[in-house]
Amino acid sequence: MVRFHLLLFILLFASFVPAIVQAKRIASKPTVSSRAAIAIDLSTGRTLYQKHADQRMPIASLTKLMTAMIVLDSKRSLIRPARITDADVDRLKWSSSRLPVGSLLLRRTMLHIALMSSENRAAFALSRDYPGGRPGFVRAMNRTAKRLHMTRSHFVDPTGLSPHNVSTARDLTRLARAAYRYPTIRDYATSHQKLVLGGDGPLMYHNTDPLVYRASWRVALQKTGFTNEAGHCLIIITMVRGHPMLLVFLGAPNAHAHFQDAVNVRSWLLKR
Template structure:
């Protein structure tokens, strides 16, 4: 893949980014346009060699777009879809303790993907939601959509209604697992979805659990998070979701804290199994090394 043009956005006093420090997630707006370029001094600094085909990095507190490439390219988003699935499920306020049955209708007949959730399993809606977010279990997401009032078609309509309310004008959803290449969006739209999802405490919790054990008919089974960074002590991640189908490539979205500020990270269409996490680490290192403190002080001085 050929790297596209990399846009580096302006840093102001409100958009100072720094290394991870625990802080409570907050609801803040995300700008809908790419911010202006950095000051000339910063523009000369090396940009990170991110390998994802499309990406958008946003300082959530100020809404500044820090880095972008192909942020408005429409493409399949794979299991990143499950963040929208989770919001629609929670918005419906169906009982989380209700026991649901995984059936043949939840089997992946499109891509024949494997599942660690056996057909016939009786699992609470809460655990299905957790497994869909944490382990990207397709049968869990399929069951959640099937048990939605009105079934799968009503669920897809609810997903698209939610997308419109969030301002995701270039997104379309046809089902709740992300297995269909018909679920499409852009990095910019996904930053809006990521920001909205960060306002749901259960989505933050379930998507960042490192592991979870579920009692099944044939004994307890442990499920693990598909994002290894949630276990890395060098990261403070408040929300996470991975995704992969062939048409989408490897994808990763996160709300993570860097130097005390929430940052929205959208990485799409990475070509290798480890490229998306390697891009995240390259981004973290790059942000930590930026001379933004001096730039902010210089701008404050000029403004004063």
């Protein structure tokens, strides 16, 4: 009888071990060094991971997703040329640009390299070439943020160079979802490279996000960003088991950390 009960106990325990192991695997959180992060399944709307998702922080060039939406919503022709002027030079951070003053580019080329390579002078030029000029453009950014219920977000410039461009990881999921509906934004943000003519000579721009080059990720939207105040930032939509997953990372400590965070979270999601 004792042997029978011992055997029964062993069999019952063995049957529970896989469930216990699975529960522990799901319960463990991914390693994320970013100050704030969130992961959402766009198929279901479920939030699968979050870390300080409502903390208001500078967002650097993630701003340019909003900039692109305002440009496209204006319905102004993208095949009309625009010129880089002295007014497009960054005098806040004195960041570098490969576009010299006087460069003449199609507006669609400016939009392309602003999204793909975070070209600040292109974003500045597009905002200046708007009804009401750059102040009117920024007002449109904040109106759109309000319409999207980005209640903890505020914009003061089209590039994200200003630390006063602020948002939260959760608010940025609303921006990313809205930007995802624009085929042009999806196309330009995920392209690998762009040859640009119109400056001192031909320039080859490349995507600032190394994850777009990984075929298995099937990246559908992305934007990177960095300033000293914001740290390293990333928005990315990638496929996980047939579901589009939206990942946002803010304030990563170094130039590789936000990409590693994305890898860690995606790996964690694949194991769920």
